[in-house]
Amino acid sequence: MIAIRDRRDKAAFAELFDHFAPRLKSVLVRNGASDTEAEDIIQDAMLTLWQKAHLFDARRAQVSTWIYQIARNRQIDRLRKTTRPIPADLFTSGEDTNQQDDIFALEQEADALRRALAELPVKQKEILEKAYFSDATHAEIREDTGLPLGTIKSRIRLGLDRLRHELKHLRPS
C-alpha cells in the first residue's frame, strides 16, 4: 500500500488486487450481491483506492480497514443510488517520529481482534459478516434468516460484546 501511495507502483497495486478482490467477491456474494454487482463494486472500489492512495495513513488504519471502508461506501452508493456523505479526508503531516511505534501498536490491536473473531462460533460470525457486508437493516436480517429479531439482537450483542473488549483498546484514550 505504501508503494502504491508513494510511487504509484502498479505492480504493488496488482498484488493488492490479487489478494483482496477475490475475498471481496466472496463476502459480497455471500451477503446478497449478484456476481455482476459484486464485480462492479470491486472495480469501483479498487479504482477509488488507486485515486485515494495518497490519503492512506498506516498509523490510523490497516490496509484491510481502508479497503473495507472504500468498498462499503461504493456498495451503499449503488444500493441507495446516491452518493453517500462521507467524512472529510484527513491529511496527516509526515513528521511524526513515533510512526513505527504507532503502526506496530495498531497491528497488535488488530491481531487481538483477529484472534477474537477467529474464535467466534460460525453462526455469530455469519451474522456479524452480514452486518458489515450486506445492505441489511435489522428488519431485513430478520426476513432473510427467519429468526425473530430478539434472537438476532442478542446474537449480535453477544458477538459484539466479546469483540468490544478488544475494540476498546483501538479507541484513543
Place this chain on the structure above:
Amino acid sequence: MSTPRHHITDALMSLYRLGGLPTPFAVTVAAHLSLCNECRATYEASLVPGGLLLEMSDGTPLSPELKSSVMGMLDDSPSPSATSADPVLLPQPVRALLAEGEPNWRRVAPGSRQAILQNDSEGSLRLLEFAAGQTVPEHSHGGNELTLILQGSFSDVTGTYRVGDLQIADDTLDHAPKAAPGMPCICLAATDAPLKFRGLIPRLLQPFLRI
C-alpha cells in the same frame, strides 16, 4: 478548534455505518465526524472488524477480464489532487452538496436566515443563522432533529452547544435556543420525515449494535 462535547450516539453511528440513515441525517453525522476527533476515532475503529472479516474470508474466482480491465483504467483515473486542508466554516460533506459553492441564503426573520440544502420525502437539511444574542421562539419538533453547530454557540434547557457539538432532539423536546453574544450562530439542521421514518425513532433512542 474547541473539542466537541455533545456527540453522535452509538445508535446513530451504527446506522450511519450501515448506510441506514436518511440523507439529511447522514450528511450531519458525516459533518460531525469531520469536526470531532473522538467520534472519528470511534467510527474508524468500528470499521476494523469489517476489514478483518474481509481479510479472513476465502476468495472466489473473479471473471478473467476484471483485473485487466481495472489495470487498464489506472492511467485514466484522475491523479491525486492536492485538496486544500484549510479549515473552513463548512465541513466537506456539506460543501459537497453545494453546486454553486456558496449557500443560497434567504432571510426568514430579522437577524436570521436559512439556506435549504435538501427538502424532500427523506427529510430536510438546512443551514440556519441567528444573530448574536437572538432567542428562537419556544417550539417543539415534529420528529427527530439533528443540529450541528458550525459557528458561535447556543444554549437551551438541555445545555450549551458550541462549534462541533451535535444536538439530538425528538418530539419530546420543547425549547427556545438562545444564541450567545459575540457572533451569529450558524447551524446545520436535519429533520426526518416523521411519517416515513417513524420506524427510525425507536432505533435512534435505543442504543443498539454499539460498535
